Every structure is written in structure tokens, then in C-alpha cells.
Amino acid sequence: MFRIVGIRLEMHFTFLLLLGYAAWEGWSGVPEAPWLGMAWFVMYVLLAFGCVVLHEFGHALTARRFGVRTRRILLTPIGGMAEFESIPRKPLQEIAIAFAGPAVNFVLVGLILLFVDFPGPHDLLMLSFAPSAIFKQLVAINLVLGCFNLVPVFPMDGGRVLRAALALRLSYLRATQIASWVGKTLAVLAALAMLFVVGNPMGAVLFAFIFYAADREYKMVRQRETEAEFWRQWMERFQAPPPPPPSA
Secondary structure: OEEEOOEEEEEOOHHHHHHHHHHHHHHHHOOOOHHHHHHHHHHHHHHHHHHHHHHHHHHHHHHHHOOOOEEEEEEEOOEEEEEEOOOOOOHHHHHHHHHHHHHHHHHHHHHHOOOOOOOOHHHHHOOOOOHHHHHHHHHHHHHHHHHHHOOOOOOOHHHHHHHHHHHOOOOHHHHHHHHHHHHHHHHHHHHHHHHHHHOOHHHHHHHHHHHHHHHHHHHHHHHHHHHHHHHHHHHHHHHOOOOOOOOO
């Protein structure tokens, strides 16, 4: 779409489907005021993803402090993703980058609560364009984003913190493997809960995607580690000094 501080902000085409779905839900869900319902649901989605963008820029700008460039920030119907050129192998740097996104959300909550009261159940269900109601919705959105991303489900932020903490004592590959196992196990349990307890198929799809992402990232790290070890051995073999000539 455009660039912010040199970082491309892109939108997957399926995000438009999400906006269309939100508009339909608002129109059909508020029959006494369909236009108001449609506008409210679409605005709610845009507000939520505005917070997602700020969350991802928290990651991206913190990564920039450590010399890591961000290729782009991509918005999809299930959230946003900052695509880095690399992940720092220094665990404390990865922890700082991972925490930066939720920290942005919690800072926004603190700033907004300077002007409005903490939202209650009635505030979250009320269809109103009053500024106070909108700001209370923003408080709820940022609390959910901040807390949800700290759950230790790799490759979400909490899972990356887990991987970095493990990497303080284990190899990077082993730490990624354990974090991936934990993440995939929790993702399966959460998906089953979404299907059979909460009755939310979209939530189950979200955790299915997280399962896939955890498995994919572990395989990518394993491949990079294998290639790096191959080239390290190759360089050692062909750059080793020649053996001394046999003595007479």
C-alpha cells in the first residue's frame, strides 16, 4: 500500500474479504440500523488492524536498532506479520524484539486509560460512535493483542521469547525444536477448544495456521543449520594447511 519509515506496508487480497464479511455481519446483525451496524463492524476491524500495524512496527523498529532490516509488514485476515531479513542469534536481542510488539499495545492501553474509564461488558457490546465508546474498544483490542501474543505458542511473540530463553543454554536448533513442539501442542489443544468448547471455527483456523507456521519455521532453521555446517566443514577441509613433506 505505502511505506512508513522505509518499511513497506502490504495487504493480502484476502483482507478485503474480511472487510466484506464484517460489512455483511454488521448489516445483517443489526436489522434495526443496518447501516450503523455495517459501519461499526467495518470500523472495528480497521481499528483492530490499526493496532496490529502499530504492534508490528514495534517489532520492526526494535529490530532495526539491532541492525535487522524488515522486508515488509503484511496484513492478512488472521493478523499481521513483520518479515525480517534475519533473526538475531543473540537471545537477549530476540527477546527484546519479541516483547516490543506487545509492549506497544500495553503502552497504548495506558495512554488511552488516561482519558476514559476501563471498559466493562456493556461498553464492549454497545454500538456507539461516541468517542469514549470507541476508545474503550481500543483498550479491549490492545489488551487482547498484547496478552494473546505473549502466550508461549511458537512462532508467536511468547513462543519466540521461549525459544530465546532456551537458546541461552541450548543450541539454537535444539531451542527452536523444543519451542516448536510446545507451540504445536498448544496450538492443537487451542484449536480443539475453539471447535468443541467455544464453537468458533475461525479461531480453530487461526491455531491451525500457527501449527503450520511453527513446523515450517523449525524446518527452515534446521535447513539453514545443516547448510551452515556443510559449508563450515567444506571450508575447513579445503583451507587446511598442506601436510608437511615426509622427512628424508
